[in-house]
Amino acid sequence: MSTVQRTIRFTLNGEAVAADVPTHWNVVELLQNRFGLFGARESCGQGLCGCCTVLVNGNAVSGCLYLAAFVHGAEVTTIEHGAAGRELDAVQQAFIEAGAFQCGFCTPGFVLMTRQLLDEKPDPTEDDIRHYLSGNLCRCAAYPEIVAAVKLAAQKRRAGQGR
Amino acid sequence: MTPFELLEPRTLREAAALLASGDATVRPFAGGTAVMLMMKMGVLRPTRLVSLRAVEKQYSGIGAGADGALRIGAMATLSALERSPVIRNEAPVIARTLRTLSNVRVRNVATVGGHLAHADPHMDLPPVLIALGASVTTVDAAGGRTIPLEKLYSGYLETSLGRGELIAEVSVPRQAPRRAAYLKCTTRSADDWPALGVAVVLDTLRETEGAAVREARIVISAATDTPTRLAKAEAVLRGARVDDAVLQRAGDAAASEASVIGDAHGSAAYKRELLRVYLARAVRAALAGEG
Numbered sequence: 445m446s447t448v449q450r451t452i453r454f455t456l457n458g459e460a461v462a463a464d465v466p467t468h469w470n471v472v473e474l475l476q477n478r479f480g481l482f483g484a485r486e487s488c489g490q491g492l493c494g495c496c497t498v499l500v501n502g503n504a505v506s507g508c509l510y511l512a513a514f515v516h517g518a519e520v521t522t523i524e525h526g527a528a529g530r531e532l533d534a535v536q537q538a539f540i541e542a543g544a545f546q547c548g549f550c551t552p553g554f555v556l557m558t559r560q561l562l563d564e565k566p567d568p569t570e571d572d573i574r575h576y577l578s579g580n581l582c583r584c585a586a587y588p589e590i591v592a593a594v595k596l597a598a599q600k601r602r603a604g605q606g607r
Numbered sequence: 608m609t610p611f612e613l614l615e616p617r618t619l620r621e622a623a624a625l626l627a628s629g630d631a632t633v634r635p636f637a638g639g640t641a642v643m644l645m646m647k648m649g650v651l652r653p654t655r656l657v658s659l660r661a662v663e664k665q666y667s668g669i670g671a672g673a674d675g676a677l678r679i680g681a682m683a684t685l686s687a688l689e690r691s692p693v694i695r696n697e698a699p700v701i702a703r704t705l706r707t708l709s710n711v712r713v714r715n716v717a718t719v720g721g722h723l724a725h726a727d728p729h730m731d732l733p734p735v736l737i738a739l740g741a742s743v744t745t746v747d748a749a750g751g752r753t754i755p756l757e758k759l760y761s762g763y764l765e766t767s768l769g770r771g772e773l774i775a776e777v778s779v780p781r782q783a784p785r786r787a788a789y790l791k792c793t794t795r796s797a798d799d800w801p802a803l804g805v806a807v808v809l810d811t812l813r814e815t816e817g818a819a820v821r822e823a824r825i826v827i828s829a830a831t832d833t834p835t836r837l838a839k840a841e842a843v844l845r846g847a848r849v850d851d852a853v854l855q856r857a858g859d860a861a862a863s864e865a866s867v868i869g870d871a872h873g874s875a876a877y878k879r880e881l882l883r884v885y886l887a888r889a890v891r892a893a894l895a896g897e898g
């Protein structure tokens with residue numbers, strides 16, 4: 445094995461996996477090219493927009509700025525986690541009910557970030573929401589609906605509806 | 608991005624040794640948020656990256672010594688800093704600054720050492736930490752040294768760190784009883800790179816003693832090549848009771864002494880005007896304890 449290629453082992457959405465990757469690949473390239481997962485997608489490629497959001501050991505990161513080699517030994521969670529045959533969670537349901545997207549390109553990132561926010565702050569103020577999501581961009585500009593969706597998701601979670 | 612070799616030494620000293628050749632295509636890599644951007648833009652094509660992620664855990668610590676001075680490991684993430692109760696208690700201006708520094712995902716990954724070493728004058732923590740009187744401790748083949756943060760920056764994206772010299776730790780004198788504020792002016796969106804940053808740390812007499820300013824440290828960023836202390840503006844505040852006339856004189860002093868340069872965020876003339884306004888606002892915010 446050359447020094448510019450390595451084998452990484454990690455947990456992907458709860459499953460133990462391994463992959464051979466060039467050391468200069470980022471996490472988006474890893475997920476798309478080795479696992480056929482396209483929920484995290486590269487848009488700005490600069491850490492600004494959040495379309496490439498994934499969780500590494502429970503922390504949100506920009507997949508576009510995170511080297512694939514560094515998820516070795518880590519737990520990686522993407523928007524696809526638990527998607528097969530499960531019901532939507534409170535955040536996803538709230539985004540639908542509030543109409544918080546048009547094209548949906550940015551939605552995986554917003555959903556993952558909103559889950560993180562509500563884990564940290566179950567009852568966020570509008571200011572909390574705007575600060576926390578300032579690193580997520582929506583080119584369809586569904587921002588008012590997104591903020592409403594986050595509030596709705598918080599309500600649903602507190603009422604015990606959905607995960 | 609082009610292929611490179613990725614090394615993950617287990618100690619900071621080993622990492623420093625791997626960088627000692629001074630080969631510019633061999634680079635330290637901490638959180639990598641800045642390095643990744645430079646590689647993506649093609650301005651950096653490393654042959655080798657020396658990751659600091661696997662070095663001793665002590666370099667990720669955040670704590671306060673008996674004197675209240677804060678010790679922050681170079682590998683501590685900006686999120687860890689933001690959430691640290693020690694930081695909130697001993698230097699609340701740092702926690703407040705972090706709230707609008709980049710975004711959650713970058714803060715989860717970026718490190719204090721990488722943040723300070725990057726030397727982009729638009730960055731937020733350097734002016735704040737210089738105003739508080741911080742210094743960095745380094746590690747290299749010869750051992751290491753302590754550098755006042757004020758002396759770390761030598762130019763745009765340039766530091767006075769030697770070949771194979773790495774930041775190991777940052778030491779920050781506690782804020783209290785001083786009052787501090789950092790204000791930045793962004794001209795496009797709220798989380799854009801600033802056109803100007805102003806950090807102010809004031810040591811004031813108590814209300815009963817006349818509330819005059821005993822000592823002032825003022826540092827600006829984004830409008831100058833490196834974070835810059837404004838000695839003349841500081842002198843205006845020293846010994847004064849703050850009122851509109853004093854703030855006007857301090858603003859005039861600041862605008863005339865700083866080597867302001869224009870960029871995409873504003874012309875030099877505009878930034879000089881911003882400086883007058885934001886210096887006054889920052890002093891007032893510090894006195895009100897709301898910066």
Ligand SMILES: Cc1cc2nc3c(=O)[nH]c(=O)nc-3n(C[C@H](O)[C@H](O)[C@H](O)COP(=O)(O)OP(=O)(O)OC[C@H]3O[C@@H](n4cnc5c(N)ncnc54)[C@H](O)[C@@H]3O)c2cc1C
Nearest residue numbers: 491637638639640641642709718720721722724730731774
């Ligand atoms: C989308 C985005 C928005 C941003 N917005 C802001 C903002 O609003 N305000 C702001 O202040 N900053 C902002 N930044 C910049 C960010 O703060 C820096 O990218 C980050 O702090 C760098 O830390 P790092 O650990 O990722 O550094 P790296 O990318 O790992 O390293 C940065 C530089 O320091 C060197 N280096 C790393 N560690 C050490 C060490 N211990 N000793 C010596 N040299 C070292 C590296 O070789 C490199 O030259 C933003 C960045 C992004 C991507």
Ligand code: FES
Nearest residue numbers: 487489491494508
């Ligand atoms: S693609 Fe990664 S943050 Fe925009």
Ligand code: FES
Nearest residue numbers: 546548582583584
């Ligand atoms: S819904 Fe289209 S980018 Fe957000």
